[in-house]
Amino acid sequence: MTGQDSIDVESLREEFLGQVFDEYVFSLDADQLAQYAQSCGETASKFTDPNDPDFQAPPTIASSFNPRKAYPDNFPSFQGLGMDAGKSVHLEKPMRAGEQITAKTSMHDIYTKSGRSGRMVFFVNRMTMVDSQGVVLGSSDTSVVIREKPQEE
Amino acid sequence: MDHPIRVSSSERNHKKSDKDMAVEKISDVEFGEVLPAFTPDTSLENVKKFVSAAGWDSPRFTDHEAAKEQGLPAALVPGIMSQGFLSAMIHHWAPNAEIKMIDTVFRAPCLVDDQYNINGVVTDIDTEKGSVEIDLTVTNSANETRVFGTANILI
Numbered sequence: 001m002t003g004q005d006s007i008d009v010e011s012l013r014e015e016f017l018g019q020v021f022d023e024y025v026f027s028l029d030a031d032q033l034a035q036y037a038q039s040c041g042e043t044a045s046k047f048t049d050p051n052d053p054d055f056q057a058p059p060t061i062a063s064s065f066n067p068r069k070a071y072p073d074n075f076p077s078f079q080g081l082g083m084d085a086g087k088s089v090h091l092e093k094p095m096r097a098g099e100q101i102t103a104k105t106s107m108h109d110i111y112t113k114s115g116r117s118g119r120m121v122f123f124v125n126r127m128t129m130v131d132s133q134g135v136v137l138g139s140s141d142t143s144v145v146i147r148e149k150p151q152e153e
Numbered sequence: 154m155d156h157p158i159r160v161s162s163s164e165r166n167h168k169k170s171d172k173d174m175a176v177e178k179i180s181d182v183e184f185g186e187v188l189p190a191f192t193p194d195t196s197l198e199n200v201k202k203f204v205s206a207a208g209w210d211s212p213r214f215t216d217h218e219a220a221k222e223q224g225l226p227a228a229l230v231p232g233i234m235s236q237g238f239l240s241a242m243i244h245h246w247a248p249n250a251e252i253k254m255i256d257t258v259f260r261a262p263c264l265v266d267d268q269y270n271i272n273g274v275v276t277d278i279d280t281e282k283g284s285v286e287i288d289l290t291v292t293n294s295a296n297e298t299r300v301f302g303t304a305n306i307l308i
Binding site: 043 | 191193194199200202203205206207208209232233234236237238239240241242244245248251252253254255256257258259302
């Protein structure tokens with residue numbers, strides 16, 4: 001694809017939406033969770049003190065998780081500046097230090113917005129976290145936007 | 154059955170200004186209430202602590218000169234740290250709040266060592282579900298919005 005081609009959003013949606021392209025297992029370290037929370041200004045001991053009986057990850061921790069691959073295999077590359085457009089976290093249950101977490105990432109959405117400077121294409125990856133019993137802990141959406149060059153008439 | 158109280162943002166009226174007690178139950182929450190502002194620690198030392206914990210260590214966050222060499226005005230506060238500041242503000246206001254959703258848009262960068270305010274306004278209350286929606290912003294000293302978003306919490 002060249003910079004002059006427009007991105008075929010419909011065909012990308014058909015081919016890639018919902019496809020899980022990355023999966024890995026990890027666990028969270030208590031001291032790192034406490035440090036994360038303290039640096040963000042959390043003061044409640046359930047976030048800052050690993051000895052608290054209800055110690056848990058701060059709610060936004062999932063935003064820091066990165067998939068091992070940014071896009072599915074065979075996903076085309078595009079010219080233009082890709083920018084982080086935002087992060088969204090949905091939580092079902094608190095994440096705890098030491099528990100085994102499986103993170104699965106899929107292409108959740110591809111959509112466009114048009115403005116005076118041309119069309120912008122948004123790619124939304126969704127990472128879903130489940131515990132060792134398969135219970136969903138939450139999900140994190142990462143949006144990246146690419147601004148297309150206007151088409152020449 | 155009674156319907157939950159739901160009020161639209163267009164009905165927003167401005168709140169009691171002297172509220173400084175922590176919110177403990179849904180009936181403590183007022184529509185249009187402005188959450189106590191929070192000035193976060195954006196020092197280089199604290200950002201280093203954050204990126205180390207997050208596994209996001211990069212010179213663009215921890216070194217002003219290296220960031221400038223990448224074409225940035227200075228080292229950046231990671232967007233996810235701004236999201237963490239917003240979450241902390243909610244907990245300062247309502248210590249028992251359970252954040253179910255937080256959605257943030259990074260409109261413009263926040264710079265390390267600059268001063269920011271972390272702001273929130275209650276825009277919706279559902280007493281039946283015990284849920285509250287909050288509009289969120291991170292503003293700089295010129296009152297320009299750098300990050301905005303919404304959160305949905307249970308109290």
